[in-house]
Amino acid sequence: xxxxxxxxxxxxxxxxxxxxxxxxxxxxPLASALAAPDGFRLIERYAGGGLLPFISIRTRFLDDxxxxxxxxxxIRQVVLIAAGMDTRAFRLDWPEDTVVFEVxxxxxxxxxxxxxxELGAEPRVDRRVVPADLTREWLPDLEKAxxxxxxxxxxxxxxxxxxxTEEQAGGLLNTLGSVSAPGSRLALDILGRAxxxxxxxxPFLDRLADDGTPWIFGxxxxxxxxxxxxxxxxxxxxxxxxxxxxGRWPYxxxxxxxxxxxxxxxxxxxxxxx
Amino acid sequence: MPAPGIEKVSDWILGxxxxxxxxxxxxxxxxxxxxxxxxxxxxxxxIEDASGVEVDFDNIDIADFKTLxxxxxxxxxxxxxx
Numbered sequence: 296x297x298x299x300x301x302x303x304x305x306x307x308x309x310x311x312x313x314x315x316x317x318x319x320x321x322x323x324p325l326a327s328a329l330a331a332p333d334g335f336r337l338i339e340r341y342a343g344g345g346l347l348p349f350i351s352i353r354t355r356f357l358d359d360x361x362x363x364x365x366x367x368x369x370i371r372q373v374v375l376i377a378a379g380m381d382t383r384a385f386r387l388d389w390p391e392d393t394v395v396f397e398v399x400x401x402x403x404x405x406x407x408x409x410x411x412x413e414l415g416a417e418p419r420v421d422r423r424v425v426p427a428d429l430t431r432e433w434l435p436d437l438e439k440a441x442x443x444x445x446x447x448x449x450x451x452x453x454x455x456x457x458x459x460t461e462e463q464a465g466g467l468l469n470t471l472g473s474v475s476a477p478g479s480r481l482a483l484d485i486l487g488r489a490x491x492x493x494x495x496x497x498p499f500l501d502r503l504a505d506d507g508t509p510w511i512f513g514x515x516x517x518x519x520x521x522x523x524x525x526x527x528x529x530x531x532x533x534x535x536x537x538x539x540x541x542g543r544w545p546y547x548x549x550x551x552x553x554x555x556x557x558x559x560x561x562x563x564x565x566x567x568x569x
Numbered sequence: 570m571p572a573p574g575i576e577k578v579s580d581w582i583l584g585x586x587x588x589x590x591x592x593x594x595x596x597x598x599x600x601x602x603x604x605x606x607x608x609x610x611x612x613x614x615x616i617e618d619a620s621g622v623e624v625d626f627d628n629i630d631i632a633d634f635k636t637l638x639x640x641x642x643x644x645x646x647x648x649x650x651x
Contacts, residue, residue, distance in 0.1 A: 546611065554626050
């Protein structure tokens with residue numbers, strides 16, 4: 296599988312561990328089977344730095360963004376970009392007429408389907424897998440699967456922007472905007488820049504780079520970055536704040552004015568028309 | 570004799586790790602994961618509060634934070650302050 300797919304197994308392992316907790320932020324019963332064969336080894340390899348709680352808090356934050364669809368009938372089209380071993384189509388309550396697209400590399404999607412079939416897992420929504428190479432033109436693949444750019448969309452980009460250059464991350468936001476009907480929304484996470492520069496992150500970042508999945512992009516001005524690419528942020532959280540794993544984050548939430556803080560941004564944004 | 574104030578740094582680190590009761594002056598804080606990338610900023614503010622020295626985030630030398638001994642030398646010794 297492609298190197299980023301190891302990341303998918305790692306994330307699945309993290310979701311599996313979270314699901315076993317008494318105070319779990321979500322339950323993903325499929326996660327442990329999707330984490331094989333490398334996921335739990337990678338948990339050890341990348342341990343520390345708040346990663347496990349961050350993955351759990353982020354999962355829940357994005358689950359909640361999707362949950363908002365239930366009280367908002369305007370969006371019934373959801374695209375999970377670089378979905379990895381995500382199982383939201385199988386474990387969340389979806390409004391009845393929703394369509395969910397999972398975009399990722401074909402080998403990953405094939406292997407994921409093989410395992411899900413073996414587990415007898417049934418999606419709880421109209422789920423459509425879209426094999427695509429995100430480094431190339433991939434919107435035609437999405438449209439071939441039934442995506443309708445005339446309908447508002449919720450885009451979910453979980454753990455994706457880290458692996459891109461700033462230019463690629465901006466390009467991705469532009470691409471999403473180009474097929475976003477008015478009212479479309481975006482939910483994602485972005486790294487802070489300090490985290491990528493801190494000498495204390497270096498051993499971890501070096502391990503990621505050695506494994507072919509370097510973290511590259513981060514910004515300390517996520518709202519400005521999204522706005523420059525057509526997206527207006529209407530919810531911004533850092534882990535540990537209310538609505539973002541309050542009580543589950545093992546660090547102090549740093550006040551905004553504190554310089555040098557490693558920040559992890561959880562964001563929701565609305566597409567600016569035109 | 571350790572410099573006054575350095576025990577506040579030691580106490581803060583131990584406070585984050587209830588499984589530990591003792592922290593050696595030469596113990597590697599990074600390798601042992603006693604301080605990680607996210608708690609680092611808190612460590613810096615504890616050092617600033619305890620020493621009165623302002624840390625320049627743009628020119629951090631990781632060697633200054635590797636052990637309690639290095640922290641003491643860099644921020645509490647009164648000389649060689651960055």
